[in-house]
Amino acid sequence: MTENKIKNYIQAVLENMPNDWLNLTTHRLDIYDEQLAKTQFLNQFESLYNKNNFEKSALIELPTAYDYIRLGHPLSSILEWAIANLNHLHSENVISFSSKTIPVMAILRKNLLDNKTTQIFYVDELPKAFNAEKLRDVYGYNFSLTKIEKSEDIVRDRANGTTVFISQNPEIGKPDLNANIDFIVNLYGHLGSVLIVNKTQEKSYISEIQHVRRRETIAMTPANSYTALKILAGNSTYSDEMCHSKNNKFDADKSSVVDSIRGITGSHSKVQVASSGLSIQYAIMMGLVDDALENHKGKAIKFIVPPNCYGGTNDQARRVAACIENVEVIDLLVDGDNEMVKSIESILDKVAHEDAIPYIIAEIPTNPRVEVPNLEKLKTALSAVRKTKNQDIAAAPVFILDQTFCPNVHFLGEGEILSTVKTIAYVSGSKFPSGGRVTAGYCVGNTKTETLMDKIKLHLNLCDNEATDLQYEILAQQLPSMTQRIAEAYKNTREFVNFIHDVLPKANINFVSNELAAQGFTPSVFSLDLPTKGNTDEEREAYKRALNLKLINAMITEIPTECKFCVSYGQLKGSYWTIPATSTQGTTKEGDKDYIVRASLSPKLDLARHKKVFSDFVESIK
CATH class of the missing domain: 3.40.640 (Aspartate Aminotransferase; domain 2)
Incomplete structure (x- = not known):
């Protein structure tokens, strides 16, 4: 050439x-x-x-x-x-x-x-x-x-x-x-x-x-x-x-983004904005490792992570553990028959007995089952004073909350449910914060995490992973409308979920209850376990997996301008359909994968058309 x-x-x-x-x-x-x-x-x-x-x-x-x-x-x-x-x-x-x-x-x-x-x-x-x-x-x-x-x-x-x-x-x-x-x-x-x-x-x-x-x-x-x-x-x-930056508005954009994030989260902590959700998660993990090495010398560090959560989170945690001798990942079972708070209590008791340092990474609502734990019980479990095997006071856990599904819920501000527990919350910016226009992510903490936030900033800078000027500019444009977009997207999703329940009552729909929605949990994503048939477990599973693809293909074929086969969430328009086992859980262990349909709806879409295509799908499987 x-x-x-x-x-x-x-x-x-x-x-x-x-x-x-x-x-x-x-x-x-x-x-x-x-x-x-x-x-x-x-x-x-x-x-x-x-x-x-x-x-x-x-x-x-x-x-x-x-x-x-x-x-x-x-x-x-x-x-x-x-x-x-x-x-x-x-x-x-x-x-x-x-x-x-x-x-x-x-x-x-x-x-x-x-x-x-x-x-x-x-x-x-x-x-x-x-x-x-x-x-x-x-x-x-x-x-x-x-x-x-x-x-x-x-x-x-x-x-x-x-x-x-x-x-x-x-x-x-x-x-x-x-x-x-x-x-x-x-x-x-x-x-x-x-x-x-x-x-x-x-x-x-x-x-x-x-x-x-x-x-x-x-x-x-x-x-x-x-x-x-x-x-x-x-x-x-x-x-x-x-x-260097050609954006003369950089300082104003960054200030606007910080103010918006504080207003949305109710937290007045330092705000760190990174080039992506995983960039900010990496800074959080390495910042906490640094703090543990400095303040808890010689002690084992345990990252407690749901095995079926977003694959990037799962994989990154294990990648950190692979490189640092005294870091280990412990599976946190949170979905289905396993309840998050009970799992956390059991693991924290064990980690305390070993005199190790516990860092918990969890999504609320969970992915892909869209479950919210009892928050009062979660607070109690995280706040409990535990003893080591030598009867010394064990290190208190740090709760690292991925609240990408519901970035508008106030967990950390004064008087909020997790304000008294060491908690850091982060959000993937490619979802609701930017409406799919940039990948930038961010994190905030409560008053208990001020020194930890300094460590996170240090490692975000070390990795040269702060958001770019253009990412700040787009977030400054998009964040002010985020809460309204969340409300409108939830309204569409609730209506569609209710419709599915009426036309296909045998399907198992994972979505927040009306009671949780009233508390502020208004995601626009749900998962769908379609009804199946067959004489053996293998036949039933194969039938369901084929049905998953049939539904998704029907949606993206019949409404190609709006429906995408993708894991995206929080976009400005259209709907997104995926199978977690083959997308968000790509690096998850096979036994922990979810072969179900996950869908997310935006504030702007043709809901009547979506209902019609779904109705036709239901007729085709009768």
């Missing part, structure tokens, strides 16, 4: 690309194949390149790339493809990040697990967020740091393992490649960074690095990928202006 041909094609693509590539967290969910997500988009894109086809109609038909914006999206994928082809590399060898420190941390994590050391070389200075002391003491990473004048000064010491070169070369697409470098991390200021895997023998790192990007951060954002591609194609020049 010639350099000019690639750049000219990129320029033409940028002029003709679909608006969704820049303005939504997902594109073409109707033709999304999760099994092919890492390859399908670029394979079809390269086919268009070979034909020099950059028509908008052709670009619109390209499938969704990767997974939301965390693992990648159309513009970040094209940026990686272009840099790779300009340097005669495979596109999978180039991985973009919004963060400037996590690409290095991804390599360090892999080497930690492989018991390998890392030599890090850099010119001028390290990223401001790079905190060598914390990376060694808290994350457990093993590395050396060497300042050099130029990349040619790098001398490989085979006994010291992997070499990483952190470069601030301003030319996008022209890395300082040489044989002594295994990985290059090119920093592009405000835009993020690009990691290049330089050697074919380092291929085993690629999936691990991508998984770090999926779980602990995000890819370079669409807006910043777009800017990087313009620079690469020659439409713009890289300058200090590109390295």
Whole structure:
């Protein structure tokens, strides 16, 4: 591929690309194949390149790339493809990040697990967020740091393992490649960074690095990928202006977001806003680990997590435990025959006896069964004073509350149900906060967690995972209307759930009761256990799974402009349908997965049409 041909094609693509590539967290969910997500988009894109086809109609038909914006999206994928082809590399060898420190941390994590050391070389200075002391003491990473004048000064010491070169070369697409470098991390200021895997023998790192990007951060954002591609194609020049915020309203936007979050949550704590829900969760987890290492030296740390909760939460907790010797994950059974409060009481008693440090991560309402525990009993269980086996006072738990389903419920403010228990609440911003326009997430605490919030901020900054300027801008636009959108979406969902109950009474519907709704729990998601038949458990399960897909396919086929086969929630319009076992619980153990239908409705949709399609489905299975 010639350099000019690639750049000219990129320029033409940028002029003709679909608006969704820049303005939504997902594109073409109707033709999304999760099994092919890492390859399908670029394979079809390269086919268009070979034909020099950059028509908008052709670009619109390209499938969704990767997974939301965390693992990648159309513009970040094209940026990686272009840099790779300009340097005669495979596109999978180039991985973009919004963060400037996590690409290095991804390599360090892999080497930690492989018991390998890392030599890090850099010119001028390290990223401001790079905190060598914390990376060694808290994350457990093993590395050396060497300042050099130029990349040619790098001398490989085979006994010291992997070499990483952190470069601030301003030319996008022209890395300082040489044989002594295994990985290059090119920093592009405000835009993020690009990691290049330089050697074919380092291929085993690629999936691990991508998984770090999926779980602990995000890819370079669409807006910043777009800017990087313009620079690469020659439409713009890289300058200090590109390295810093171009948003003159940043301070006002950030202040507006903080004020909105405090008003919505009723908490007056410090507010931390991250590039995604999992980015803020990672900062919470590592901040708490740091606090435990500092204030509870030598004690085991237990993260207590529902095994069937959102797969990203489950997976990330286990990834943290895999890297830190005294961290362990304990399963918290919360759904169905298991009641959250009883499970918490039993586990906390055991953890206290062991004199360990308990951190509980839980969703309220739960996912996907949409259950809310008895909050008074939950408060009592979390507040109870417990003793160790030596009869000392055990460490009090920290409750980490994922309230993405109901971000408007006041748990933490003065006089609220969890105001007297150490509690941190967080929300995925790709849902109701932004209406599906950005991935940014946030967290708040109560008055009991002020020092913990400082630790969370430290690790959010260390990972360079704070929300971008554009993410703040969009949240500032969207958050003021959030509570109204929640109310309208709940009204649609309640009406649809009541309708399903009338036309298909044999189905088991998981949704909040009217009593819980009156208390403020007004989610717009429900799960549906369809009636089944068969002579054996295996036959009944197979029949139900086929029926799940039949329903979802009917909805997205009959109402393609509104119904999507996706896990999304809190969007501005339409409805979203999924099977948790194959989507949100993708990394969950098989026995804990839920093969049911989960649906979410928005404030704006054709409810009459939804009812008609569902009625037709019911008629078809009689």
